[in-house]
Structures are given as C-alpha cells and as structure tokens.
Amino acid sequence: MPSARRLPAALLLAALTLSACGGTQNSGQDQENSGGKDAGFPVTVEDASGEVAIGSEPQRIVSLTPSATEMLFAIGAGDQVAAVDEHSDYPEKAPTTDLSGFEPSAEAITEYNPDLVVLARDAADAADQLKKVDVPVLLVPSATTLDQAYGQMRMLGEATGHADRAEEVAGRVESDVDAIVEETAAEIGDTDLSYYHELDSGMFSVTSETFIGQVYDRFGLENIADSAEDAAGGYPQLSAEYIVERNPDLIFLSYPGDQVVEDLGKRPAFESVEAVQNGDVVRLDPDVSSRWGPRVVDLAQSVSDAVTDAAQEG
Template sequence: MRTARRTSAVLLATALTLSACGTSEPSEPEGAGDGEFPVTVTDARGEVTLDAEPSRIVSLSPTTTEMLFEIGAGDQVVAADEHSNYPEEAPDTDLSGFNPSVEAVVENDPDLVVVARNAEDAADQLEAVDIPVLVLSSGETLEDTYAQMRLLGEATGHADEADEAADRVETEFDDIVAETQEQTGDVGLSVYHEVDDAMHSASSATFIGQVYERFGLRNIADQAEDGGGYPQLSSEFIVDADPDLIFLSYDTDGAVEGLAERSAFDTVTAVREDHVAMLDPDVSSRWGPRVVELAEDVSEALVAVEGS
C-alpha cells in the first residue's frame, strides 16, 4: 500500500530546506473541515493515507481547485497553479501545474499537494520530503467528476459536503439533459466540437464528448480514421460529415465568422443556418462542478436549433 508516510530523501530534503531559507513562516488558514483522520483514499496511483486533516493545500490543477472550493475546502487552499482562475477567491500564483517546481511548492509549506497525472514526477519528489500528494487523472466521464469531488472531500475533512456537492451537480446536470430532451425530442443531431483553429476535435472518448453523448448528439469525430480522443480533422471530412451543430471552445476573435471563410464551409448545415456556438474554453475543458454551466450552454444551443 502506498501511503503519504514516507522516509525523507536526505539530499533532496536538504536542498529544498536551503532553498526555502529566509522566507517568513506562512500563517495558518482558517475554515478546515471536521473529518476523522487518519483517512485512506485511492488516487490515480494507489492508496494514500493522510494522518491529519490538511490545513495548507497546494492545488496544481485548475479543475481540482474548482472542486476544492465547491466542497468547502477553499479556505485550506493556500496556493494554486497559474491557470487556476476560478473561483475568484482562488489564490493567484505563478506556480506551474505542467512542470511543477518542487522548491516553489515547498515554499508554501503545504501539508497536502494535489497534482495532475502528467506531473507525477513532482509527486514522487514531494513525497520524498514527507509532503502528502494526491495524483488525479483527467476526467473522461461525468462519473469521474463526482468521484473526484468525493475523494477530495474525504482527503480534506469535507466528506459530507463533498457528497452533497457531487449529488447536487449530478442532479442539476441530469435535470438539464432531461428538460432539454423534453423540448427537443430524440432528434439525433450531429455535432462537431472544435478545440482550435487547426481543426482538432474531441471524440466521445473525451469528457466533453461524453457530455454531448448524454444529450443524444452524434459526434462526427468518432468516425475519424486516426481515432483517439482529439483527432485532427480535415476540412473535407467536416464538410462531408455536414454537422447540424458546431461548438468552438477556443477564445479567438472572429472564430465564428471565420468558419464561413473556409473552403466549402458555407455549405455545412451548422454554418449555413447559423448554428455555431462559442463555449468558454475553461468551462468546456474542465471536468469540475461547472459542468452544469457547460450543460446549460449545450442545452441552449440545442433548443435554438430545434426552434429555428
């Protein structure tokens, strides 16, 4: 069983201690939960045992940061990565979640660090100096959202609040889907999701693809030859697929208008009938509690198509 109780790696510990010299002692935040510890949870690598409730959490994933605040652990978050821009109260730092500086993380005196799976090397180094770490994989399904919220609740002393938050998010999402289908029926519209202007898309194997699937949409990216979660499609492929609805999830001025300027795109049903919708890049790429907002945006676009 892998636990957060580790023997320090002497050389690394010494280096990190020296790098932190001269810094003032961070103050303790208020508002921790009331869970029972020690507690053992299972992250992306195995079991992690936390001996005490964490009071100084560093979150190196924007999705995790949103989850922590949603479940009532926001007051325990003392630092977050540079892309953690929501909620407004999230700590504003220049920490990298993609290539974390272990020394910079240690300077925040954390008693729990949460990282994404692609930062696993940093997790090993942090554990070597007795800092508990949770490693969370990217969500691929809505169930991953609810499960990770509950895991974080157990790890931070907010298990009950996390259960309530996960149940609320799930219920609200399902209600939006049900209400939308009542208005639109089972029409089986086709959808094209564009991640960037190089025409990378997202298939049903991705989190956003799973959201479209819940609404009964047929994803044209599922037919791409190279498969995978984010295939790069050609103009010819998209034109031939003739999607009924297009979602753009990148923040570029004139992106919607630019679609019609692509070769033969003026023949695509979604472009011709003005059924192209912009999605917030953050909301549409994170599998956190704002999936409810994402569902509302998808619902609005679907209802508009059926009402046109």
C-alpha cells in the same frame, strides 16, 4: 534560485527537507488557531497512484490543476488553499501564483509549506520528490466520464475534511446535469443531430470517449469525429474537407477569440455546412468546456440551449 531540474539530487533533497519542515510547523500553528479540525483524521483516500494516507486535516493545500482547484473551493476547502497554479483562475479568490501545473517543480511547491499537494496524473516525478519528504500528494487524472468527475469531488472532500459537503455538491451537480438533459429531451424529443467540437483553429476535435464527448452524448448527439481515421487517441485532427463532407448540424468552438465564429464561416466551402447556414455555430467558454469541475452544469446548459435551438429550427 536554480530550478529543481538543475539541482544535484542531494542538494534538491536537502532543500525539500528544509521546506517540508517549515510546512509542518506552520501547519501545526494553523490547526491550533482553527480550534483543531482534525475530527475524522487520519484518512486514507485512493487517487490515480493508489492509496494515500493523510494524517491530519490539511491547512495549506497547493493545487496545480484548475479542475481540482474549482472543486476544492466548491466543497468548502477554499480557505485551506494556500496556492494554485498559473491557470487556476476560477474562482476569482483562488490564490493564483506562477507555479506551473504542466511542469511542476517540487522545490517551488515546497516554498508554500504545503501539507497537501494536488497534481495532475502526469506529474509523477514531482509527486515522488514530495513524498520523499512526507508531503502528501494526490494525483488527479483528467476525468473521462461524469461519474469520474463526481468521484473526484468526493475524494477531495474526504482528503480535506469536507466529505459531507463534497457529497452534497457532487450530488447536486449530478442531479442538475440530469435535470437539464431530461428537460431538453422533454422539450424536443428524440433528435438525430450531429455535431463537431473544435478545440482550436487547427481543427483538433474530440471523440465521444473524452469527457466533453460524454457530455454531448447525454443529449443524444452524433459526433462526426468518432469516424475519423486517427480518432483512437480521443483528440483527432480533422481536415476541412472531412468536416464539410460530414456536414454537422451543430458546431461548438472552445477556444478564445472574439471573431472565431465569423472566421470559421469564412473558411473555404464552410458556407455549405448546415451549422453555418443555420447560425448554429456556438462559442463555448474555453475554461468551462475544458474542465470537469462543478461548472459542468454550465456546460450542459450551453449544449442544451444549442440543441434546443437547432431542433426547433428543424
């Protein structure tokens, strides 16, 4: 079937309409088989685009953002998820497909007969096409703070009929992160450690204005990327000279590769960096460190372990 971008507008709308009608029929059958779980619906939730009305409890959710997929399963809506994007690989039972979350095709999405679609904020074009055929869409932006992540969990809970469970999960994640931070502070006291977070071998980094930067900030760490000339966008590309000169106490690597820690230590002049000398170069799980779902607790624990080790060495 040709892609959505190649179809004439009228033909695309016809294809979407047929698919959407099929989705409504299947959704009704699923709801009847489930015993009617529409208590509390309709509901109106607020996403990145504004208010979104959802008439009945969704039974066929398509999630095209990995963080939202993890949230949906954590809050008890996993059985309602019919399809997820190619990168939504957690949990293992998530129904991964070849759907793209970066360039979502409204036509491809409707083949799964969704009654709710969760998209990234920059997928507005696909969202508009789906809304034209009455498929509810939630646009979920990248969280820049922990509070935003907790809020998204609660919003997805309301949208899927799991408000109470979502409230419980968000509250537990928040309390677990707070506890890890407090326990770390109690163990090591105040710290003046600096860090460098590397997104890839091209030395792209993050500032304290990003989500992961906010996590590091909870531990009182100083981010060497904050003073970079091109830091305004939140993801500056640093030079080797800049990193060596700033001499971070900790280095965190968040990309795949079995030898990334060793390879970094072999870069010219990096043997003089404090983190390299003391063995405080930490490889983080690339997925955990790039998503803002419930596994942020695992990220906080990894940072805590690294901070504790570095502080005790000092």
